[in-house]
Amino acid sequence: KNEVEQSPQNLTAQEGEFITINCSYSVGISALHWLQQHPGGGIVSLFMLSSGKKKHGRLIATINIQEKHSSLHITASHPRDSAVYICAVYGYGNQFYFGTGTSLTVIP
Amino acid sequence: KAGVTQTPRYLIKTRGQQVTLSCSPISGHRSVSWYQQTPGQGLQFLFEYFSETQRNKGNFPGRFSGRQFSNSRSEMNVSTLELGDSALYLCASSTAGTGGWEQYFGPGTRLTVT
Numbered sequence: 231k232n233e234v235e236q237s238p239q240n241l242t243a244q245e246g247e248f249i250t251i252n253c254s255y256s257v258g259i260s261a262l263h264w265l266q267q268h269p270g271g272g273i274v275s276l277f278m279l280s281s282g283k284k285k286h287g288r289l290i291a292t293i294n295i296q297e298k299h300s301s302l303h304i305t306a307s308h309p310r311d312s313a314v315y316i317c318a319v320y321g322y323g324n325q326f327y328f329g330t331g332t333s334l335t336v337i338p
Numbered sequence: 339k340a341g342v343t344q345t346p347r348y349l350i351k352t353r354g355q356q357v358t359l360s361c362s363p364i365s366g367h368r369s370v371s372w373y374q375q376t377p378g379q380g381l382q383f384l385f386e387y388f389s390e391t392q393r394n395k396g397n398f399p400g401r402f403s404g405r406q407f408s409n410s411r412s413e414m415n416v417s418t419l420e421l422g423d424s425a426l427y428l429c430a431s432s433t434a435g436t437g438g439w440e441q442y443f444g445p446g447t448r449l450t451v452t
Contacts, residue, residue, distance in 0.1 A: 328381040
């Protein structure tokens with residue numbers, strides 16, 4: 231049983247498209263994180279959310295605590311956005327639970 | 339500010355051996371967490387140290403252990419290595435603790451067990 235489910239698993243988009251990645255979780259949480267991992271392994275934290283919505287440049291993250299759901303949006307996608315995006319929640323048992331990731335490829 | 343550093347970056351060990359990985363957090367960060375990433379299981383939480391004390395632990399066998407020093411540097415040790423321990427081991431530091439604080443990840447140590 232996965233505490234965190236992401237969809238889609240793989241996503242291919244044309245440059246400029248609007249992209250949405252979804253994350254659903256089943257445990258009580260105190261925070262949700264969106265992470266970006268490029269080939270080679272390095273992970274960057276994009277957002278940490280406990281409620282509402284956050285925006286950094288072309289990236290927007292939202293969370294609905296009642297529905298246990300979060301979305302990551304990328305507006306005007308660019309080939310440099312190609313990466314794996316991972317949803318992680320911190321909650322039950324004071325642990326992190328990770329989604330399996332969404333592999334995004336943006337084609338010029 | 340320098341980022342999180344991990345050493346070594348790559349390591350090849352033989353089944354049955356033990357290994358020690360090192361993580362130096364960002365200056366001023368007191369929390370260090372360790373994660374294992376494999377193609378089959380994805381990212382999994384190993385443990386978190388804060389002010390030299392293990393604060394949280396994931397579901398890993400006792401062969402996996404760690405410690406944190408007074409300068410916040412952390413080491414993790416895996417004893418009696420198994421083939422399934424081959425993975426990318428990542429550490430992350432934050433100012434206070436896991437969960438509600440932004441995590442800054444190191445580049446990882448890629449461990450191969452043969």
